[in-house]
Amino acid sequence: MSPILIIAEHRQGIINPDTFGLLTAGIELSTALDTEAHVAIIGKDPEKLAQDINIDGIHTIHTFSTSLTYNHDIYVQTISSLFNKIKPSSILSLHTSTGTDYCPALASILDVPLLPDAIAINYTDQLEILHEMYSSKLQAKLASPLPAIITVRAGVWPTETAPGNASIEPLNISINEDAINFKVKDYEETPIGDVDISTSDLLLSVGRGIGDEANLELIFSTAEAMGATVSSSRPIVDAGWLPKDRQVGQSGTKVSPSIYLAIGISGAVQHIAGIKNSKVIISINKDPKAPIFDASDYGVVGDLFEILPALLEEFR
């Protein structure tokens, strides 16, 4: 069997730590297929980055040096060339803002199946993945022929690794500059306002269930009474009710308080990714099947407009 090809993720000279979970997923699949695990790393100074991911279980690291900041056109061209050279059994990438930006195009151009957002990968006599649907309330076991492109959810596979001894092989590929029609100009970070939710030890976090902007008053008064900082899920920020620096989740801020109190938050995947390091998660939601309960230590199924006023009384 030909090797598994894993595409390492990095930005501004730093390996995305979720890449180590991706490497674990790729090494596991290569073991199941009884084949080698190869890694490709594309970017500035790739030999240096290759040292950081030279872990036990990786056979070869293919490097491609480009002076351009992340560019999906270069990724697609480089990985297509490498695909034709080593004919991998499958390609694995993270299901992130980067992976979802080039993998679907790569699948179309190589004309291979695309298996998005895998939370489990198995190979016995065929390639199978688990994929969550309907806001994480249903999962689908999907199968496809090899080779396939799989985008892998961050934070699912273990990230512990041991040093390895992979050979590092620079790729000799010529890029068609005329086909580069996308250019990164700059990066910007969300400025932190008067509140830094990443340092708060007690977060009272509000979601779509609050229904109306006027109801935020109840949230703020409850938070004040118990000494909590108010944070929120994405829809509250999308609606413009709270600034972006209050948003908890994958694209907002990852938090790690002693207590995360989730009020009317259903628990989208991207939100859960941002709260996993909380010590205790307490959730109040009217939907008993809300995915937030799968991440919580304590749960209250009920109407937040009945429970919050009672909770406020407890701290008065």
Added chain:
Amino acid sequence: MRILVAITEVATPDDTIEFSDKSITESNFTYGLNEWDEYAIEEAIQISESTANSDVISVTIAPPRAEKTIRMALAKGVTKAIRVWDPQLESLPFVDPRLKAKILAKVVSTISPDIILTGVQSSNDCWGSTGVALAAEVGFNWATLVTDLELSGDVAHVRRELENGVDELAEVTLPAVFTIQTGINEPRYASLRGIKQAQQKELETLSFSDLSTDPEEFQSNINLIEFSLPTSDNTIQYFEGTPKEQAAQVATIIKDLGFGGG
């Protein structure tokens, strides 16, 4: 400027999902527009309103049931709608992103849009992949996770939302596909006048034979083995009782951990 907006209909998140190994029972669902597509429609309409000689055409792969949802897009200001459906799709549990892209690509070639907008993902399928697959299929450029879009000649300046509070500022040459992230704008509600007008607007239906001389090319290369409920090894303690009793138990946990003056 001609803008194509690819939109999808979804079951609302509160719906209880009934399913067998291979199919989802859809009869108990309440349907509506996919949340991300609400923002894509608004962005398309805003661009058309500020650009002379523009029209916005929507395309949806869905059974006849979806026409009520599609009329809502027309009521908001979409000029014309296209709905693609085929008996071949009825037997599929879902339409995988590459198959979606292949079908949509045929529509793109008939209407020749300058730009294509679609939501980052649908809340039912959660592929998060169709926009980029479509771009590659039709040879357009693309930008994903767009939270700001400014067109200037044949270039688009975009803000892309990455992880951990980091945005990327990028330029992409048109024609291009943009996958639109929630929060990019404030989606409008349809006016009563818009709802009335929507009934008169064209909603064209196309089947595979309208799109290709070889309907066999619309095959999925992904098979469903089975649907199942998510398993969880999480242990959770639920607080029961009246709201007051539930609140008291929550307060006890918070106070026991040293907060709230406990």
